[in-house]
Amino acid sequence: MASLPVSPLAPDCFPDLPVIKGVRFATAAAGVKYQGRTDVMLAVLDPGTAMAGVFTKSATRSANVLDCQIKIGADSDAGAAIIVNSGNSNAFTGRAGDQSVAAICEAVSSVTGLPESRVFTSSTGVIGERLPHDRINAKIDALNNSLDETAIFDAANAITTTDTFSKGSSAQLEIDGKTVSIAGIAKGSGMIAPDMATMLVYIFTDAKIARSDLQGMLSELNEGTFNSITVDSDTSTSDTLLLAATGASDVKVSPDNSAFKTALHSVMLDLSHQVVRDGEGATKFVEVEITSAASDKDARTHALAIANSPLVKTAIAGEDPNWGRIVMAIGKSGAAADRDLLTIRFGDITVAEHGWVSSTYSEEAGADYMKQQDLKITVDLGLGTGTSKVWTCDLTHQYITINADYRS
Amino acid sequence: MASLPVSPLAPDCFPDLPVIKGVRFATAAAGVKYQGRTDVMLAVLDPGTAMAGVFTKSATRSANVLDCQIKIGADSDAGAAIIVNSGNSNAFTGRAGDQSVAAICEAVSSVTGLPESRVFTSSTGVIGERLPHDRINAKIDALNNSLDETAIFDAANAITTTDTFSKGSSAQLEIDGKTVSIAGIAKGSGMIAPDMATMLVYIFTDAKIARSDLQGMLSELNEGTFNSITVDSDTSTSDTLLLAATGASDVKVSPDNSAFKTALHSVMLDLSHQVVRDGEGATKFVEVEITSAASDKDARTHALAIANSPLVKTAIAGEDPNWGRIVMAIGKSGAAADRDLLTIRFGDITVAEHGWVSSTYSEEAGADYMKQQDLKITVDLGLGTGTSKVWTCDLTHQYITINADYRS
Structure with a gap:
């Protein structure tokens, strides 16, 4: 499809996002569906990272979402990887969809050394067509060799589909005299409705937070942000929001730290509003x-x-x-x-x-x-x-x- | 607004509807909002007519609907009148809306000699603007003087708003060697969704049916017809379906007469489909x-x-x-x-x-x-x-x- 004009509601530019220590990004053009652009992004998170997530409630959710839901609740100090492709949602692809997820997780695990249970996948794009995961797997070595802590803007680009602009947001705050940073990226412009209202969203912080506390915060803040936006009342089969806390700042954040929650909320609200501002055809x-x-x-x-x-x-x-x-x-x-x-x-x-x-x-x-x-x-x-x-x-x-x- | 092109899904022509003995129609151009077209229709039903109705469940339904709901459950042999205007829905017009309904009922009652409790009103069109009921009332004498049992097509025209074609349907059947006829008209093309899924619909039969039996049949058949169509998921504040049985055929119909129910169902299904076929902008x-x-x-x-x-x-x-x-x-x-x-x-x-x-x-x-x-x-x-x-x-x-x- 010809590229769409940028939404009149888009921000002037992609924001400068702070580097989040403990996470590195890489992108590649795997030709999953689109030509002449990046369509895969890999994020690798250091050992000690806590992961939390919320997902679509669709009864026909994708194989990737089902796999993430199984993995997200486990405690682990092994680090993690997030691999995302655009152009094909791998939803309603039967057993082949499960096999694609397994094949990607295996390939990422083998290249990064992370256990498969710590590889989280997302796919976004057309429903019901088999995901050509070999094209993705052929790029994983190169992705792993080009990981860069400053490449979050490239990551935001690679995960877009009908988006007319790339979406990012960040916040920083001082806790105990040290700076804690939060940065996130999102993709989505149609098939947006509550329960779960997202699309794909990945948020990273260098705060040190226990997994269950991180999950509690995310679920709570999700209600008033991504679960409160709607473009067309249609719920995606792929909606995924992952939040990773690398702990690299060495600043421990307790679940009742309201300054941190306020900062995280501001990032989530900003990203959710950007998704609405990129609502398909939106002018208001x-x-x-x-x-x-x-x-x-x-x-x-x-x-x-x-x-x-x-x-x-x-x-x-x-x-x-x-x-x-x-x-x-x-x-x-x-x-x-x-x-x-x-x-x-x-x-x-x-x-x-x-x-x-x-x-x-x-x-x-x-x-x-x-x-x-x-x-x-x-x-x-x-x-x-x-x-x-x-x-x-x-x-x-x-x-x-x-x-x-x-x-x- | 300039008149819209006729829906590509429209029937070839308005059907020939049988005359229903016991009901007469008249129309007038009262200038409620539209100019150069009829916008009021009056139907007068002979003594002995049984009336049944189903209505929108909207919490903000119009003054007309509220008034009809009060009146519809009463048994009466006094005959009845139905008066409908297009161009203004008289919905969300506060106490003034109630006053407009009362004023119209009073005027119709005084001209026709029917009790006010037997005058049913509907209004369709813009929400929230005061209904200029004086313009309607100024036409009631003329309407009453031009009542005609063959004027149902004119009635179908007068009640339209954004409709691109007028909607009618009929059925006839033999019961005990005598012919029983059913004829109906409908209006609606947008703001159509279940509960209650209609718009304005008026169906007439010369069968003799007790009021409570008529109401039972209508409520039952409504579920699979007008309550099963949707154009845009938006429910009108004015949806009204009135069914009048004049009894003029002298054929008594019991509530378990399946041939009559089948015939009534066919008229209701046909009209409900015509509303969808005139769905705003519909091509499929x-x-x-x-x-x-x-x-x-x-x-x-x-x-x-x-x-x-x-x-x-x-x-x-x-x-x-x-x-x-x-x-x-x-x-x-x-x-x-x-x-x-x-x-x-x-x-x-x-x-x-x-x-x-x-x-x-x-x-x-x-x-x-x-x-x-x-x-x-x-x-x-x-x-x-x-x-x-x-x-x-x-x-x-x-x-x-x-x-x-x-x-x-």
Whole structure:
């Protein structure tokens, strides 16, 4: 497919990411599907690295995800490797898919000396076509010989598919007088929805954290970040988020260290927003916030009903302040709502309240607001204390163009 | 908005509908919103008519729906009136919406002599703008003076909004040597999804049926017809289906008369399919059938996950036999599925089985099949006896064009 224009919502540039001691990257052009670009990345993590992960809940998840899920819960000081290919998701490829994962793990293990149980694989791209893993395995020697702690930008490039920009984010903080760094990369632009809402994400830190603590933090922070974004309500069969703590900073981080959690949260939130900003065809970045719902669960149901509604998303694409469609989405969601207690706001503009359009609202103000690239829709339900925040994008012609023509 | 091209999936013409004795129709151009076309229809039903109805479950349903729901359960021999306007849905219009309904009912009652409790109203069109009911009421005298038992086609026209064709269907059958007739009209093309999946539908029969029996039949048959279609997963705030049995044929129909139920089902199924065929921007009509699911409920969950998936619907628009997206939709639905037991078929072509692409499948055969206008996707889950059938259309550029620009 011809390369797509860069999303108008993309950041100006890929950020400078700090080097994370204890992890090195290499990339290669294996020709899995794409030609003339890198499509495999290998990350090798030093002994002592703790690994945590969250994965798609799809019932038809890929062989790679199933394999990662088996391995992720084990404690080990042996180090680890992450190997990722783009162009083929190795999902719904039957027993051949399991064999491909096993073959890749064996090859990486044999070249790096790491046990197979510490090799984590991801594949992203077309579903249902056999993964030509020999092409990947033919590159592992070269990958292992070119590992470089500064090559994270190349890694971010190699894992992209329909992405229009490469995604990275980082944070640094001082703990006990020493600097702790976090850096992450992500890929994803379509087939994005909660449970599990990611795509492929790899985050690295040089903090020293016990595996179970790392997993607890990741699972907790995932809810308000990658599990709160939606592009098209479609859940991928490959979604994987791995978090590796190399410990190379020698700074021990306890599970209740709120400064570290805040920093990790900021990286996860930034990367998740970048995925939405690269939503297929997106021209608007939209935050949907629900307040005063009967419960947090109800708030989330309402938020997702709005964020996934094709009628809401096309209205936003058309810069139409069509708040009636928000009323519709609230009404259809199935969660508790009382027409006469709803308040709808676009940014700071009160649009509707007391069961009708607000007396202070003007269509001109609404239309003006909708011209902005970053939008915020708030609905207060007036029922209780439940809240939720989700992020989405608009639904445009370009989404149709990309998905009616591309075998992803 | 400029009028849209007629859907390529439209029937060749509006069918000849039989006259239903006991109901007369009239239409008028009241200028509720549209200019230069009819936008109000009045149907007056003779004394002795039994009324039944099913309605949207939206928590933000319109004042009209709320009023109909109060009235529909009462037995009465007084006859009835149905008055419908297009161009304004009278939904989310606060107390003013209730007042508009009351004012219209009062006006119709005063002109026709029917009690207000027997006047049923519907409004369809933009949400959140005050219904100019005075414009409607100014036409009621003229409407009442022009009632005509043959004017059902005009009625079908008057209730349309973004519809690209008017929708009608009928059936006739012999019972005890006498002819019983059923005729119905419908409107709807976007904001169509189950619970309740309609839009506006009015069906008339000259059979003599007790009100509670009529309601029982309607609720039962609704599940497999209007509650099994989806265009965009968005549920309207106005969905209303009224069924009136005038009794003018003097043929008593018992609730277990399967020939009558079959005939009524055929009219409801035909009208529901016409709504999908007029789905905004639709170029493909798609039946999704799930078999061997763990339960009927699971089957329906899977069927709707496929039918509502933007990625599946855009692939169909692109005539891409992208069965991987069907695997994705099954996987995300949340209902039980086993990758290795799934069988996916396009028409009679087995696409995937045993957890992978079928050995007999060719991409050419799949691509050829997708060129057809009417498609059938079948997924057998290999788990149990649950089944479900739903109907949908593809997701095209035209859907975006219609909904990014039209304040509906």
